[in-house]
Structure formats: structure tokens, C-alpha cells
Amino acid sequence: MIRFEQVGKVYPDGTTAVDGLSFEVAEGELMTLVGPSGCGKTTTMMMVNRLIEPTSGRILVGGEDIAGIDPVKLRRRIGYVIQQVGLFPHRTVLDNTATVPALVGWKRARARERAAELLDLVGLDPGTYGSRYPAQLSGGQRQRVGVARALAADPPVLLMDEPFGAVDPVVRERLQNEFLALQERVRKTVLMVTHDIEEAVRMGDRIAVYGDGRIEQLDTPAAVLGTPATPYVARFVGSDRGLKRLSVTAIEPEDLEEPPVARLEERAAVAADRLRAAGARWAVVLNGTGELHGWVSADALRGAGERGTVGALARRMEAWVPVGAPLKQAFSEMLQHDAGWVAVLDGARFLGVLTPAKLHEALRRSVDADAQGVGREEVDFDSVADA
Numbered sequence: 001m002i003r004f005e006q007v008g009k010v011y012p013d014g015t016t017a018v019d020g021l022s023f024e025v026a027e028g029e030l031m032t033l034v035g036p037s038g039c040g041k042t043t044t045m046m047m048v049n050r051l052i053e054p055t056s057g058r059i060l061v062g063g064e065d066i067a068g069i070d071p072v073k074l075r076r077r078i079g080y081v082i083q084q085v086g087l088f089p090h091r092t093v094l095d096n097t098a099t100v101p102a103l104v105g106w107k108r109a110r111a112r113e114r115a116a117e118l119l120d121l122v123g124l125d126p127g128t129y130g131s132r133y134p135a136q137l138s139g140g141q142r143q144r145v146g147v148a149r150a151l152a153a154d155p156p157v158l159l160m161d162e163p164f165g166a167v168d169p170v171v172r173e174r175l176q177n178e179f180l181a182l183q184e185r186v187r188k189t190v191l192m193v194t195h196d197i198e199e200a201v202r203m204g205d206r207i208a209v210y211g212d213g214r215i216e217q218l219d220t221p222a223a224v225l226g227t228p229a230t231p232y233v234a235r236f237v238g239s240d241r242g243l244k245r246l247s248v249t250a251i252e253p254e255d256l257e258e259p260p261v262a263r264l265e266e267r268a269a270v271a272a273d274r275l276r277a278a279g280a281r282w283a284v285v286l287n288g289t290g291e292l293h294g295w296v297s298a299d300a301l302r303g304a305g306e307r308g309t310v311g312a313l314a315r316r317m318e319a320w321v322p323v324g325a326p327l328k329q330a331f332s333e334m335l336q337h338d339a340g341w342v343a344v345l346d347g348a349r350f351l352g353v354l355t356p357a358k359l360h361e362a363l364r365r366s367v368d369a370d371a372q373g374v375g376r377e378e379v380d381f382d383s384v385a386d387a
């Protein structure tokens with residue numbers, strides 16, 4: 001969708017901002033550009049909507065060389081979200097959001113209707129916020145209006161330059177999550193600049209890690225964290241990349257342990273036999289409809305006598321995560337519940353449990369898979385083991 005071919009930019013004073021950039025952002029892909037200050041991220045992005053012209057190479061959007069497209073028309077096809085948001089202070093939130101549809105000639109009523117829809121989509125009730133002015137909003141709300149405005153004309157491409165930079169970390173995380181949920185629905189082709197590796201990893205389908213004016217590595221978050229291509233990338237992603245990797249590695253059914261299962265209404269002696277046969281010290285307990293209730297120990301079952309039920313002995317344990325969730329979520333649940341395992345569910349169905357040992361194995365598996373993918377013979381497990 002966006003294709004860079006050997007693109008370079010030398011500013012008039014002789015500064016080379018970027019050099020020999022070649023990459024492609026696929027349709028519906030969210031690519032993050034990450035790197036230290038001054039490495040050329042913003043220059044890269046602003047060349048896509050021709051706010052900056054490259055000095056060499058060419059850029060194609062939707063297969064068309066943008067050098068031949070009128071910049072004003074081009075920008076109508078490309079939504080642009082920046083950190084300072086740049087809302088018009090004297091226009092209401094609704095009118096701000098309707099700016100681009102109005103510019104491209106939509107009737108006023110239709111433009112406003114569309115604006116209201118978009119405000120709703122970014123979590124701002126148009127009835128409450130539509131008639132306010134930007135100064136009457138919080139920083140996070142202004143940022144949402146910025147996203148709504150960029151999406152209002154339904155452009156296929158979205159450029160975002162530090163879009164969540166100006167808000168505190170809590171709001172930032174919420175906006176990131178909201179944007180990811182939104183992106184699931186609207187599937188724009190997005191180029192997002194950030195200097196924050198955590199944000200790049202959370203948001204990007206792929207990450208381009210910039211060195212000085214060039215891309216050092218362009219790959220999935222898991223691959224960048226698992227097998228940094230150069231020592232520079234390894235330093236940039238940080239020595240805790242094993243920990244960061246927890247947030248991008250999904251729990252898969254093969255990672256799970258399958259302890260014996262007992263039912264609440266079952267006789268304790270029957271369950272005890274099953275545990276003995278399996279050589280297990282505990283079992284997961286499910287209720288009558290197969291939902292997670294908790295666990296029960298082999299010792300408790302053995303001491304129950306003939307008439308006791310599992311239900312009388314079971315302990316509640318509510319730590320669970322959906323299959324496919326990141327390992328980090330499982331780890332966090334374990335810590336929160338002070339538990340040695342967490343149940344993994346597929347919808348309401350119990351699949352198995354993840355233990356710390358299995359979690360470590362799952363991390364290794366994903367590092368191995370990536371290492372094979374990029375043909376690397378040696379993988380440095382140090383930071384993974386630290387996790």
C-alpha cells in the first residue's frame with residue numbers, strides 16, 4: 001500500500017535525514033517506526049503526504065508514484081494525526097471532526113453526521129462533547145478527537161506521529177488499547193512514529209527500528225525482541241527484551257499442562273482415585289456447566305471419607321486468561337492471585353493451565369521459531385532466562 005524505493009532526504013543545509021530507505025507497508029498493516037531522536041522517523045512519515053519532498057528515490061501509495069499526485073488531493077486520502085493534535089480552537093469538536101469531509105465537498109449535514117459517528121467510535125459521546133471547544137477537553141479527549149478527525153473522510157492510509165505522546169502513561173495505555181480495537185474494525189494502513197519501544201511493540205504488526213537515517217531491522221515485534229539483527233538493535237530494545245517479549249508472545253494450546261479435572265458435584269473418593277492414577281497432587285475443579293471453579297488438593301480428597309464431595313473441599317481460584325492472550329497477561333494474573341498456575345480458557349471451555357515452567361518453555365519456543373524464520377544459528381537466551 002505504501003512503498004518506499006531507495007528513498008533519501010538531504011535537507012538544504014546538507015543534513016542527510018534518511019538514506020536508501022526501501023520497505024513496504026501492506027494494506028491494513030500497522031507499522032511502527034521507532035528510534036532515538038533525530039534518526040529520521042518524522043522525515044520518513046512526512047514524505048508520505050508530501051509535507052517533505054524526498055531528494056532521491058520514489059514513494060508509491062496504492063501503486064501510484066506520489067510525485068505525480070497533487071499534494072492537496074493526496075492529503076485527503078491520507079489521515080494525519082500528530083502529537084499536538086492541531087485542532088481549530090474556535091471550532092466545536094463536531095466541526096473539527098467534520099473538517100475533511102466538508103473540505104472534500106460533503107454536504108454539511110452528512111459531514112456532521114459522519115463526524116458524530118466517528119466521535120462515537122473513538123469513545124466520545126457526540127451529544128456531550130460535540131458542542132464543546134477543544135480547550136474544554138482533557139488532553140486524552142483532544143487526542144481522540146484528533147484520531148476521529150483523521151478517520152472522518154475514511155482515508156485508506158493513516159499517518160500518526162507520536163499520537164499518544166502528550167498524555168500521562170495511564171491515559172496513554174488506554175488510548176493505545178482503544179486505537180488497537182478501532183484498528184481491528186477499520187483496518188487502515190498505518191504508519192506510526194514513536195520513540196518508545198514499548199509502544200512500538202504493543203502497537204505494531206511490524207516494527208522498523210531506525211538507526212541513524214536508516215532502518216536497522218524491520219520485522220515483527222517478536223522477532224525484533226527475540227533476535228535483534230544487530231548489536232545496535234539489541235541495545236535499543238533493551239536488556240529486558242525477554243520481558244518485553246512476554247507481551248508479544250501468544251499462549252498456544254501446546255504450551256499448556258493438563259492436570260486432572262474434578263467436578264464440584266463429584267464424590268471426593270472418585271476424584272482421589274483419578275488423581276492417584278495420574279500421580280497428581282492437585283486437580284482443577286470445574287462446576288456443573290464446565291466453568292472454572294478452582295482447585296482441590298490430593299491430600300484434601302484423600303481425607304474426605306466416602307460421602308464427601310469435591311465441592312466441599314475445593315478452593316476458589318479465579319485466575320484465568322483466554323487462549324491467544326499474551327504470556328504477559330498470564331504472568332500478571334499469576335502474580336495478582338499469588339498463584340502457581342493460571343487456567344487457560346477457550347471461550348468458557350477449560351483448555352489447561354499455564355505454569356511458570358511452561359511459560360518459560362513457551363518463550364523459548366517462540367524465540368526458536370523466530371530464529372529459524374530468519375535463519376539465525378545462535379540465539380542469545382540470557383535475557384529470556386532473566387524473564
Ligand SMILES: Nc1ncnc2c1ncn2[C@@H]1O[C@H](COP(=O)(O)OP(=O)(O)OP(=O)(O)O)[C@@H](O)[C@H]1O
Pocket residue numbers: 011012013015016017035036037038039040041042043044195
Ligand atoms: N528542515 C530541516 N533542515 C535541516 N535538517 C533537518 C530538518 N528537519 C529535520 N532535520 C534533521 O534531520 C534529521 C532527522 O530528523 P527527524 O525529525 O526526521 O527525526 P526524528 O527521528 O523524527 O526525531 P524526533 O524523534 O526527535 O522527532 C535530524 O538530524 C534533524 O536535525
